[in-house]
């Protein structure tokens with residue numbers, strides 16, 4: 001019998017309000033209001049509540065538990081993801097996956113836990129003035145996060161990952177095992193639908209329970225519309241209660257707070273600031289939002305691959321991430337995704353009979369993805385979070401020729417790798433693509449494919465930036481402790497604070513910097 005951590009906590013008296021059940025308007029007070037309960041918000045909640053501060057955590061998504069996680073895409077996507085996992089950039093060219101539930105994206109992520117690359121931190125120091133964030137200075141926080149969340153290399157590899165390793169090995173390319181944030185993982189492979197066994201050490205089962213045990217209050221299905229700002233200071237926020245389908249209800253909540261931590265994620269945090277008309281003298285808000293836009297390549301093998309089973313990611317290759325230096329041509333990291341039917345059906349190109357034949361071969365399909373490292377080059381400036389007429393956010397992310405060149409090279413590398421691993425056919429994901437049976441045919445095809453929005457298939461589960469930290473006020477909204485430069489009582493602690501993308505999966509970078517900045521904040525607020 002799997003222990004339901006959430007049901008037990010609620011029965012033991014955790015203070016939780018579900019916006020869908022609220023009968024009348026509320027007015028609440030606390031020392032710290034935390035907006036968002038994902039990687040940044042979860043860590044902040046534990047640190048600040050355990051420091052003895054009164055904390056309210058609010059999330060626009062629902063509070064779910066292991067019992068609700070049924071390993072069913074059709075249920076998980078509408079329940080746990082922003083826009084039912086169909087969020088897209090403004091021109092619809094890049095699919096964006098983000099969590100929308102208590103625990104945020106950590107509840108649905110694939111558990112890969114990598115430290116921020118040294119070259120990224122060096123670039124931030126030199127180019128963005130993040131002088132305090134060296135690898136040495138962050139090491140204790142990486143270690144704390146790794147201990148807290150059980151992060152260790154995962155050595156049992158499914159065939160999808162095994163073929164990535166095999167291809168790298170055959171070509172002499174570097175590859176490494178993935179460290180994961182799991183304890184007693186059953187190796188099911190359904191991490192993206194919420195962990196049914198509580199093995200994944202997401203914020204839902206670690207820091208949020210710890211914060212609630214320390215007396216914090218949780219408001220789920222309550223969306224922060226605006227921050228309450230006057231006299232260059234933040235005094236709290238105005239919230240909208242949501243119903244079970246995430247639609248606004250008539251009920252409103254006001255929270256008055258000594259300090260606000262904005263942790264609504266990249267896209268979510270800039271959106272709250274934009275809706276609040278927060279001061280932004282250098283017009284930086286929401287700009288330089290990054291995605292690691294990812295191109296994909298399918299490969300058919302004679303044997304079954306069963307890419308839906310087992311730890312989703314257990315091998316990666318950094319062969320091409322830094323090959324030309326941080327500021328050279330676009331680098332890319334090679335990984336695999338889990339291959340579940342809805343995910344595949346919505347990401348694979350083609351339609352009709354061709355699409356149906358691809359879907360029928362799902363158990364023989366290996367998929368490799370290449371995550372483009374954006375934001376390090378002057379021609380790679382990322383996207384901009386904008387508000388629609390109803391105040392909801394959308395990311396405008398035009399793709400530069402610099403990134404398209406990276407995308408083409410990445411498609412070539414992936415096809416080469418898949419044939420080296422023994423693929424019988426390879427299918428670069430593109431509207432004008434076809435199945436090819438040899439590396440030379442793949443090369444010919446990929447060199448001719450037009451690299452264009454909506455033709456080349458792109459997706460991302462890594463949203464970063466939009467509220468950048470740094471040393472220069474003309475280039476950054478926040479200092480390195482996450483304090484908003486133009487308003488007192490406001491910090492931002494989540495993935496939106498990065499001045500570039502990372503060149504690595506983001507969760508451990510967010511945990512470590514959140515631990516650092518939340519601990520510094522707790523010291524200041526306790527005085």
Ligand SMILES: Cc1cc2nc3c(=O)[nH]c(=O)nc-3n(C[C@H](O)[C@H](O)[C@H](O)COP(=O)(O)OP(=O)(O)OC[C@H]3O[C@@H](n4cnc5c(N)ncnc54)[C@H](O)[C@@H]3O)c2cc1C
Pocket residue numbers: 035036037038039040041058059060061097098099100101102103104105106108109110111112113114192222223224225263264265266268269272313461462463493494495496504505506507508510
């Ligand atoms: C499918 C998937 C797989 C991934 N796999 C990995 C992986 O293997 N390794 C890795 O390192 N990273 C992975 N990631 C990314 C990683 O989980 C995120 O980068 C990280 O969780 C971001 O943390 P955050 O605090 O910035 O935002 P989030 O964790 O996304 O949390 C933000 C929270 O804010 C809430 N929110 C937003 N707006 C409001 C508002 N106005 N009012 C109230 N609440 C609001 C949201 O509902 C959400 O819960 C994955 C992500 C996804 C979606």
